Amino acid sequence: MKDVFISDSIVYVGVDDKNIDLFESQYVVPNGVSYNSYVILDDKITIMDTVDRRGTEGWLANLKETLGDKKPYYVVVSHLEPDHAGNLKTLLDLYPDIKVIGNPKTFTMIAQFFDVDLSDDRKVVVGEGDTVNLGTHTLQFFMAPLVHWPEVMVAYEQSEKILFSADGFGKFGALDADEPWEDEARRYFINIVGKYGVQVQNLLKKAATLDIQIICPLHGPILKENLGYYIGKYLTWSSYEPEEKGVVIACASIHGNTMIAAKKLAEILKAKGEKNVVLYDLARDDMPSAIADAYRYDRLVVAAASYDGGIFPCMETFLRKLKAKNFQKRTVGYIQNGTWAPCTAKQMQAIMGELKNITNVEPVVTIKSAMKEADVAQLEALADALMA
Numbered sequence: 001m002k003d004v005f006i007s008d009s010i011v012y013v014g015v016d017d018k019n020i021d022l023f024e025s026q027y028v029v030p031n032g033v034s035y036n037s038y039v040i041l042d043d044k045i046t047i048m049d050t051v052d053r054r055g056t057e058g059w060l061a062n063l064k065e066t067l068g069d070k071k072p073y074y075v076v077v078s079h080l081e082p083d084h085a086g087n088l089k090t091l092l093d094l095y096p097d098i099k100v101i102g103n104p105k106t107f108t109m110i111a112q113f114f115d116v117d118l119s120d121d122r123k124v125v126v127g128e129g130d131t132v133n134l135g136t137h138t139l140q141f142f143m144a145p146l147v148h149w150p151e152v153m154v155a156y157e158q159s160e161k162i163l164f165s166a167d168g169f170g171k172f173g174a175l176d177a178d179e180p181w182e183d184e185a186r187r188y189f190i191n192i193v194g195k196y197g198v199q200v201q202n203l204l205k206k207a208a209t210l211d212i213q214i215i216c217p218l219h220g221p222i223l224k225e226n227l228g229y230y231i232g233k234y235l236t237w238s239s240y241e242p243e244e245k246g247v248v249i250a251c252a253s254i255h256g257n258t259m260i261a262a263k264k265l266a267e268i269l270k271a272k273g274e275k276n277v278v279l280y281d282l283a284r285d286d287m288p289s290a291i292a293d294a295y296r297y298d299r300l301v302v303a304a305a306s307y308d309g310g311i312f313p314c315m316e317t318f319l320r321k322l323k324a325k326n327f328q329k330r331t332v333g334y335i336q337n338g339t340w341a342p343c344t345a346k347q348m349q350a351i352m353g354e355l356k357n358i359t360n361v362e363p364v365v366t367i368k369s370a371m372k373e374a375d376v377a378q379l380e381a382l383a384d385a386l387m388a
């Protein structure tokens, strides 16, 4: 079992998954991911969520080591996503008397996911602010609808002041990943929860009324110190405000000529004193990282080759993903390239026009096939406009 100490009576029983190829079948996780699950040892022993079916064996071993012959009284289902509820039926079969704590939507979804016969005496239905006493511990539940599934709820353990935050404050990376919290937490949040900024803000308002000493999320490390830092990041991310000044240049190039222009713009920006300039090759680099950085910095340049009268597809995907994640409040510049009828700037601007509070900067830079010395002046002008 992972060497994670929370308190004498709250035990980590989660598992690391270092073999997964793609989390949610779309996110690379170079350092794996953890599926967190916890046991509260008290008169009524309570399991806080299960784990993905990929981790069944390790999780059951951790449970056995923690429980021995004792039987759990409750399982709390904060969230039905299979990476957390994947072993719910395993648990219900193993402990036929265990009671499930959830909200009305939880039970609707349980019936959709599992063929289990949950009689009324096995269901404990909770609503906003309800408490369940376990002995010396008391769990208080707060609904977090659409953070990022409709049935999500978080639980606050009153005696030890611990927030079981569901996917909130989660991070990619196994628990022993030696990496800072921020980048992989941002990539996780923006790509998975980013669409639901308003709902996250609502949850943060509720959390602000609680005295929280420890945050136990469903992925990534247990947060015990400096909680203001993590909560501050969540306040910024969920409000769609940039974290810092900087320019992301996202480039979609077929044969490399648009990339030459994008690299030249990066060089010009740096020469002019822009500290943070990050260039992404959308055809090759990790797109969720590009999306996360687009949120991180205050300015974005999109550079794309024309393709069949449209936008080279990886750029179109990038822009659609930004829209899906409610990208807003940014300054955007455009570089287009085409050999006979460059057409991407207008089309990229049309997609950006569907987003809130986007400020377009001029000039739009047009490259005809390959960048020439004469094009550098356009790039200089774009850099000046971005830095104005």
Ligand SMILES: Cc1cc2nc3c(=O)[nH]c(=O)nc-3n(C[C@H](O)[C@H](O)[C@H](O)COP(=O)(O)O)c2cc1C
Binding pocket: 252, 253, 254, 255, 256, 257, 258, 259, 305, 306, 307, 308, 309, 310, 337, 338, 339, 340, 341, 342, 343, 368, 369, 370
């Ligand atoms: C399949 C395909 C479709 C293309 N469609 C267009 C087009 O609709 N309009 C245009 O001006 N150029 C079009 N091009 C040409 C490229 O956009 C152009 O050569 C551009 O300079 C490529 O930039 P790159 O070197 O960054 O890939 C197309 C190229 C390919 C391979």
